Amino acid sequence: MAYSVIDDLFEVxxxxxxxxxxxxxxxxVVLLVLACYFSLKIYQWLRYSRKAIRExxxxxxxxxxxVEGEKS
Structure with a gap:
């Protein structure tokens, strides 16, 4: 999922x-570097979000x- 977001941002x-x-x-070159930077930040945010959801x-x-143990 994160890779498709990065690819889409890069294409935009x-x-x-x-x-x-x-x-x-x-x-x-400067704009491409900025695009890569923001894509990386979005990827890191998505990875952190997935980790938080799993936890x-x-x-x-x-x-x-x-709760099941208390009912028994």
Whole structure:
């Protein structure tokens, strides 16, 4: 999932660069570096979010086991 988001973001930045048609190649390089940076940040955020969700699910399962143990 994260890779498709990164690919989509990269394609959007690439499309933007094609439409703007910069005369200075340095500007294109800077924008590509920014695109990579933001893509990496989004990937890290998605990875952290998945980890937090997994930990929440694990805590809920443990709580449910505790509730089932009290009922027995």
């Amino acid at each position: 930045f690439r499309w933007l660069l094609d439409k703007i048609n910069f005369c200075d190649p340095i500007v294109e 929440s699910i694990k805590a809920i399962k443990e709580d449910l086991k505790g």
